[in-house]
Amino acid sequence: MTGGAGATRYAERLDRAAVVAGEAGLGALLATPGPDLLYLTGHAPPPLERLTLLVVAPGRGPVLLVPLLERPAALASPAADRIEVLGWADGEDPYTVAAELLPPGPLAVTDQTWASHVLGLQEAAADRTFVAAGRAMPPLRAVKDEWELAALAKAASAADAAFADIVLVTFAGRREADVSADLADTLRRHGHQVVDFTVVGSGPNGTSPHHEAGERVIAKGEAVVMDFGGHLDGYCSDITRTVFVEQQPEEFDRVHDVVRRAQQAAFEAVRPGVPAEDVDRAARDVIDDAGYGEWFIHRTGHGIGLEIHEPPYIVAGNATKLEAGMTFSIEPGIYLPGRFGARIEDIVAVTDDGAVRLNEAPREPLAVR
Amino acid sequence: MTGGAGATRYAERLDRAAVVAGEAGLGALLATPGPDLLYLTGHAPPPLERLTLLVVAPGRGPVLLVPLLERPAALASPAADRIEVLGWADGEDPYTVAAELLPPGPLAVTDQTWASHVLGLQEAAADRTFVAAGRAMPPLRAVKDEWELAALAKAASAADAAFADIVLVTFAGRREADVSADLADTLRRHGHQVVDFTVVGSGPNGTSPHHEAGERVIAKGEAVVMDFGGHLDGYCSDITRTVFVEQQPEEFDRVHDVVRRAQQAAFEAVRPGVPAEDVDRAARDVIDDAGYGEWFIHRTGHGIGLEIHEPPYIVAGNATKLEAGMTFSIEPGIYLPGRFGARIEDIVAVTDDGAVRLNEAPREPLAVR
Numbered sequence: 001m002t003g004g005a006g007a008t009r010y011a012e013r014l015d016r017a018a019v020v021a022g023e024a025g026l027g028a029l030l031a032t033p034g035p036d037l038l039y040l041t042g043h044a045p046p047p048l049e050r051l052t053l054l055v056v057a058p059g060r061g062p063v064l065l066v067p068l069l070e071r072p073a074a075l076a077s078p079a080a081d082r083i084e085v086l087g088w089a090d091g092e093d094p095y096t097v098a099a100e101l102l103p104p105g106p107l108a109v110t111d112q113t114w115a116s117h118v119l120g121l122q123e124a125a126a127d128r129t130f131v132a133a134g135r136a137m138p139p140l141r142a143v144k145d146e147w148e149l150a151a152l153a154k155a156a157s158a159a160d161a162a163f164a165d166i167v168l169v170t171f172a173g174r175r176e177a178d179v180s181a182d183l184a185d186t187l188r189r190h191g192h193q194v195v196d197f198t199v200v201g202s203g204p205n206g207t208s209p210h211h212e213a214g215e216r217v218i219a220k221g222e223a224v225v226m227d228f229g230g231h232l233d234g235y236c237s238d239i240t241r242t243v244f245v246e247q248q249p250e251e252f253d254r255v256h257d258v259v260r261r262a263q264q265a266a267f268e269a270v271r272p273g274v275p276a277e278d279v280d281r282a283a284r285d286v287i288d289d290a291g292y293g294e295w296f297i298h299r300t301g302h303g304i305g306l307e308i309h310e311p312p313y314i315v316a317g318n319a320t321k322l323e324a325g326m327t328f329s330i331e332p333g334i335y336l337p338g339r340f341g342a343r344i345e346d347i348v349a350v351t352d353d354g355a356v357r358l359n360e361a362p363r364e365p366l367a368v369r
Numbered sequence: 370m371t372g373g374a375g376a377t378r379y380a381e382r383l384d385r386a387a388v389v390a391g392e393a394g395l396g397a398l399l400a401t402p403g404p405d406l407l408y409l410t411g412h413a414p415p416p417l418e419r420l421t422l423l424v425v426a427p428g429r430g431p432v433l434l435v436p437l438l439e440r441p442a443a444l445a446s447p448a449a450d451r452i453e454v455l456g457w458a459d460g461e462d463p464y465t466v467a468a469e470l471l472p473p474g475p476l477a478v479t480d481q482t483w484a485s486h487v488l489g490l491q492e493a494a495a496d497r498t499f500v501a502a503g504r505a506m507p508p509l510r511a512v513k514d515e516w517e518l519a520a521l522a523k524a525a526s527a528a529d530a531a532f533a534d535i536v537l538v539t540f541a542g543r544r545e546a547d548v549s550a551d552l553a554d555t556l557r558r559h560g561h562q563v564v565d566f567t568v569v570g571s572g573p574n575g576t577s578p579h580h581e582a583g584e585r586v587i588a589k590g591e592a593v594v595m596d597f598g599g600h601l602d603g604y605c606s607d608i609t610r611t612v613f614v615e616q617q618p619e620e621f622d623r624v625h626d627v628v629r630r631a632q633q634a635a636f637e638a639v640r641p642g643v644p645a646e647d648v649d650r651a652a653r654d655v656i657d658d659a660g661y662g663e664w665f666i667h668r669t670g671h672g673i674g675l676e677i678h679e680p681p682y683i684v685a686g687n688a689t690k691l692e693a694g695m696t697f698s699i700e701p702g703i704y705l706p707g708r709f710g711a712r713i714e715d716i717v718a719v720t721d722d723g724a725v726r727l728n729e730a731p732r733e734p735l736a737v738r
Contacts, residue, residue: 045579046565046566047481048678049480049503049678049682067667068666068667069577069578069579069666069667070577070578070579072576072577072580073577073579073580073581076577089666090666090667090668090684090685091668091684091685091686109484109488110484111418111483111484111485112416112483112484112485113483113484114480114481114482114483114484115478115479115480115481115482115483115484115486115487115499115501116480116481116501116503116504117484118484118487118488119478119487119499119500119501120501130484130488131488132484132485132488132489134418134485135485135488196415197415207441208438208439208441208442208445209438209439210414210438210439210442211441211442212442297437297438297458298436298437298438298459299459299460309417309418313418315459315460316459316460317460
């Protein structure tokens, strides 16, 4: 789970998190099990009803409060020698114990902390203000280092390889669920340890961007949206391609071409200093100009790293300036109700000169059988 | 994901949730993606940064607010015809939209709701009080119906079958991670769609109850704690057995016997009306009396169903009275620092007459090679 990051890396990340929290006027960053805890410490216990809480405060050493039975595992984690590890026992109130560890000032809680924990902390430390880290401080994980970029490129290449395999299977006459299972197999075969989603949306089902593959039997002459990804060595893949079964449905060629041009326009809009929302705008303008604006019903993309969705979000209203090392999806789509959808998604990385694509699977509309 | 539960089942559950929330003096139960939403509606979108919120209020029909792009999937879910499904668009503030849907009175949020969502709701509806559902109202999912009991029994039997297979593999000279991978394979072979954990703790690693299987090479003469489980047709398995490699380490026989008697004592303490903490006490008394109390460092068990850990918790301080249909683990353990651990865990179901075990794998200490 630690993805090869060494103890020094975690020490640097912990130091940086404390500085960033301080600069944001926060008393501390509080992290519970999940991607932030993993990123900061290399420790990856499952998120559970028992409180595990990392307190990263400017000017103090980090403290990790864990259920007593998980203390040995915490002490064996990569950053353990940089962290004071405290245990609480079953039967104790962990929130009362945690309240003693909280410095003054507003406290940022990682976004995925469970409500039971944040409400428990609010009650035990009623004089404190709790805020969501995602809103109260800049994202810690948005700018990737070289090692992380390599991990994301590897995951993307594996997803590309899965796409190259899946276009060879039979679609016509099989259920979406069957193709979805094939996709999961091929993702695993190409090195993914975890398969997170394998959307297969045929015909009208392709107009539901997060459609769950089901019993629908795919027919000749239909478009099929495939959006799939998972975890490879701790980092995520996420790719979408839209194919057609032998023959293109009416208007598909035109719609797919608009999506492809929108995706390219967004790609070309990426460079350091550009607000995230401008990349969304670039894709949206192409689709609006082509007269399909009404049917592009979602944002253009999302950051990716340890999580499939993380900052920066490529969406109207997000003025975050892009920086070299940020990684995100560019995935415009058009969804014609009752007919078909078309979406093209690549993961890109921001460089000093613009963007590079981590996915290289063909973007032209491919025929499958 | 719906586990065969039909639309009528969801209608009944939604009605019951509204009644229970009302009886608890709550304005509404708010559920985000996770086991409660799945239980109430059959809808299982992934928990993400975009707000999905089910509002179940006494005297009103349930309302589900979803990201616009997930509205088609929500409308296709089993309970959709019983729920008003509203969409919010990327770029809108979902918390402002949600605030309009909230009735007066304290609002219970399902325990696993993300902090970003609960803090967003607190800000948008600053005149409301938010409480954790797990503390503010009785658990909705603790008492299982016949169909759920059958699903849990099936998952338990599959875990038993995995244990029967794993004791036939070679342990001596192999890494914990290798045996752990074998365990995952055999769980899948016996029908698990998801493998959630395969703890293999050999020798001193067995003293860390949530040890992650690692590089340690297992040796002859060592005890090995194996705690494994996953999801089968949506319901969870969770079993622990402790074996030894050819020869028992010193004192193992005695320790294992104490654990086994403690597990049996807890099992025999189960019947409707008994407080959960009494079952914990029954196991703890046996271990205390044998002089190992200091080394039994966790609660005796946890409920199980759609989640691996859910109410009722079998722990000191939990006065919840057991009811027929509740299902939970009984898993006492003894952990001798630097030496070995021993734990035996079965899933049991409360019946009118006492408890029945859903796991039937042998509980005597087995030798492996």
